[in-house]
Amino acid sequence: MSPQELVHWDGIVFMDGAMHNTSFLPHIANTKRSSHWLEIVRAIKRNKNHLAKKRGDDGCDPAQKFDCICKCLVHNVNALTLRANLDLRADETTWEHAGHGEPKSGLLCKRPKKPTTSKGGQLTVMSDVHRMRPHLHVHRHKCHHKCHKLGSPDEARMVIDKAKMMKFDGTDHTNKRKAIFEGDFHMTWDNCFSGNQIMHCATSNNVGMTMTARRDRLPKGVPSKFLQKEKVNPNDRSCAARFVDPIFLNQKRET
16 A cells, blocks of 8 residues: 555545535545455554453443544644644534444443434544634543543543643643643533533633533522523524524613
């Protein structure tokens, strides 16, 4: 295999996946023979089996079969980043897979609320607010070391712990992650990761946090009159008002 052939192979994967196999592109089909494409697939290793921990061992990662691709993408993004934005966003992203995962790992499950797929897994990714390039990622499964009783806030905690190791303090870092943050940073999350536990974790680490609160994870000790608990069914009008020219109300105090 030559480097040019590998570039063509990567291009086929990205371009064909971007079209969701619904369009036939002649210049992609003519780039490489299907038999040659399969030969390269058999030769490329996506994980390091000799270093991977076996099932049942402490620290076994059920996502190790495909995590090398994610690590490569994150590593390259951070390698080309001199200083990252201090305003960050994090959310989960879904990938489709119809096969089987590690037993009892929770890596694969049915996701009826997702319109694109009924079965697959998820990643928690973090990036700058104005970029689509991830600075770190966490696979969503049950094999992580848990600090809280709730699932999603633990993933947010792991993202905060990883991001802290990428903070520049003027000294040499002994960790393997490149320092790209010049100071304390702020994160935006959705209500999937909300809760008192993650808010306390963020404030104790000097991390700013903005998120919507789930109805079953409302902050304790706050009088009900200060909380909006009514359920509102979304419709075309509310969605349009939310995403197109959002309306903000500001009460002006009379002097």
